[in-house]
Amino acid sequence: MVDMSEFESISPYNDDEACTALKGIADHKYVAQASKFIFPDEDSSYLGSLLKGLHSIDEFQILVMQKMVERVLATTAHTFSYDGISNIIDAPGKFLIMSNHRDIILDPAIVQTVLFRNGLPLTEICVGSNLLTNSFIEALIRSNRMIKVVRGISARELYISSQLLSRYIRLKITSGESSIWLAQRQGRTKNGLDITEQGLLKMLDMSGQADFKTNFQELNIIPASISYEYEPCDIAKARELLISRQQKYVKAPNEDFISIITGITQQKGNIHLNIGKPLAPEELAAAAICDKNDRYQAIRHAIDMRIIDGYKIWKNSYIAYDLRNRTRRFMDRYSAEEKAAFVDYMEKKLDMVEPELDRRELRDIFLGIYANPILSKELFAFDV
Numbered sequence: 001m002v003d004m005s006e007f008e009s010i011s012p013y014n015d016d017e018a019c020t021a022l023k024g025i026a027d028h029k030y031v032a033q034a035s036k037f038i039f040p041d042e043d044s045s046y047l048g049s050l051l052k053g054l055h056s057i058d059e060f061q062i063l064v065m066q067k068m069v070e071r072v073l074a075t076t077a078h079t080f081s082y083d084g085i086s087n088i089i090d091a092p093g094k095f096l097i098m099s100n101h102r103d104i105i106l107d108p109a110i111v112q113t114v115l116f117r118n119g120l121p122l123t124e125i126c127v128g129s130n131l132l133t134n135s136f137i138e139a140l141i142r143s144n145r146m147i148k149v150v151r152g153i154s155a156r157e158l159y160i161s162s163q164l165l166s167r168y169i170r171l172k173i174t175s176g177e178s179s180i181w182l183a184q185r186q187g188r189t190k191n192g193l194d195i196t197e198q199g200l201l202k203m204l205d206m207s208g209q210a211d212f213k214t215n216f217q218e219l220n221i222i223p224a225s226i227s228y229e230y231e232p233c234d235i236a237k238a239r240e241l242l243i244s245r246q247q248k249y250v251k252a253p254n255e256d257f258i259s260i261i262t263g264i265t266q267q268k269g270n271i272h273l274n275i276g277k278p279l280a281p282e283e284l285a286a287a288a289i290c291d292k293n294d295r296y297q298a299i300r301h302a303i304d305m306r307i308i309d310g311y312k313i314w315k316n317s318y319i320a321y322d323l324r325n326r327t328r329r330f331m332d333r334y335s336a337e338e339k340a341a342f343v344d345y346m347e348k349k350l351d352m353v354e355p356e357l358d359r360r361e362l363r364d365i366f367l368g369i370y371a372n373p374i375l376s377k378e379l380f381a382f383d384v
Contacts, residue, residue: 001225002373004168006164006167007112007164007167007168008275009147009148009164010038010149010150010161010164010165010168011147011148011168012124012142012144012145012146012147013057013142013143014057015055015057017142017349018054018057018060018142019054019055019056019057019060020041020054021138021139021142021143022051022054022060022139022140023051023052023054024135024139025051025139025140026047026048026049026051026052026134027048027273028136028145030049030136030204031047032044032045032048033048034068034090035047035048035051037068037071038064038067039067039080040285047064047119048220050063050064051064057143057145059140059377060143060144061112061116061122061144062116063143065109065112066112066113066116066143068109069109069110069112069113069125070113070156072109072147072264073108073113073271075108076264076265076266076267076268077269077270077271078229078270079270079271080110080270080272080273081270081271081272081273081276082114082272082273082274082275083272083273083274083275084224084276084277084310085118085275085383086116086223086250087222087275087276087277087278088115088118088120088275089118089120091178091220091222091278092220093176093220094172094173094177094178094179094180094220095173095174095180095219095220095221095222095278096169096173096179096180096182096204096220096221097123097179097181097182097221097222097223097224097275098182098184098196098222098223098224099181099183099184099223099224099225099226099302100183100184100192100194100223100224100225100226100270100307100311101183101184101185101188101189101194102188102189102226102228102231102232103188103226103228103232103233103263104131104188104256104259104260104263105260105263105264106226106232106264107126107183107226107333108123108127108181110271110273111123111181111224111226111273112181112227114273114275121178121179122145123145123178123179123181124145124146124147124172124178124179124180125144125146125180125181126146126147126148126149126165126169126180126181126182126183127143127147127148127149128148128149128150128151128187129148129149129151129185130151130256130258131153131260132148133254133256133257134257137257137260145178146298147168147169147180149165149186151270151371152188159330160362162203162206163206163207164278166202166203166204166206166207167204167206167207169182169204169219169341170204170207170208170218170219171207171218173218174218174221174259182185182200184196184197184198184200184223184303184304184307185197185381186200186360188237188246188265190237190240190241190369191237191241191365191369191372192219192366192368192370192371192372192376193372193373193375193376194225194304194308194311194371194376195300195304195308196257196300196304196307198293198296198300198301201296201299201300202296204219205296211288212284212287212288212295213281213284213285213288215288216284216299216364217279217281218286219320220269220278220281221278221290221303222275222276222277222278222279222312223279223303223306223307224273224274224275224276224307224310225273225274225275225276225306225308225309225310225311226271226272226273226274226310227271227273227311227313227314227373228268228269228270228271229269229270229271229272229314229316230266230267230268230269230316230345231344231369231370232262232263232266232268233259233262233263233266234349234366234369234370235349235350235352235353235366236259236262238362238365238366238369239353239357240364241365242357242358242361242362242365243357245361248379261321261350261358266382269314270283270312270314271362272312272352274310274311274312276306276307276309276310277306279299279302279303283299283302284299285319286298287299287302304380305380308373308376308377308379308380308382309377309382311373311376311377313374313377313384314332315333315334315338315342315371316342317370317371317372317373317374318330318371319334319338319339319342319343319370320335320342320367320368320369320370320371321367321370321371321374322369323339323343323367324364324371325371326365335343346363346366346367348365349366350362350366356373
């Protein structure tokens, strides 16, 4: 067993810690509400009783979390599909799954569900510390194999924290203890453009003890792309982008919690998860011969290509593209009724924000969230 004591501040709860934390929130009012949703045929006290009787994190994930995700998919998604699972089954050991990030909770949760359905071990999950807004959320998230990514600290503290996180991720994977899920960027994509942050790749490389190619090869990076027909929290993202154009955006109290609940409960239409091919040794070798920053750009390009290629374009994106650009380019991809339904959906969402916000600009941003994945595919010369 690898000594993980230095990582106590960021590592997930162990079984004892998780069971204690979950027992501590078992009587919370939100648990009774969640119980009615997850277990509609049981009494509202059912989930609380489950939490009090758990003996391990595995039990929690099997008896509660997987039931919750399947219930979300059954009640808020029209269809759910996935492909590329063989890229994980055939992986030579543990891996780092690097995903685009559209929803705070569902992105990693859906990946876990696909692993669970295929009888594969679940991963640990990197989550920003800004989401730990109260003890209730912390108990739930840290009991779900959450690795805490510290946010809102000074540059010096960030450097030290990044070193610690980098060592933790590498040690977990290379020791064979656990695979890890990591978003390709800090925070959710809000404008529909999935781009890997170069700083994230530098963080991963900080703990490497060998040459550049080996440092990345031993992480076994597998890109993944999740696509929602109806973007989770779409109007909230559009509103934030609009306000950010004029001033520094400041989150309201409990805004992250509201985003979590909205993402879970909002109707999402069709959902697709694509699991891409791992970064190949040849790609890493080609990146290694580049100049310092160009090395990371090459890795980023390889990840972005897989994520964008795996992103599924739904009808809403074709409609939004034509509306935003005043074209009929994709009119063969949707019906007049589907277009009218999307416009009605959009206008109702626009009605939800403050009337003083510029409606025209807000509409353009909203349409961009849906249309921009087409631009991303065109940038990489993929079929749309």
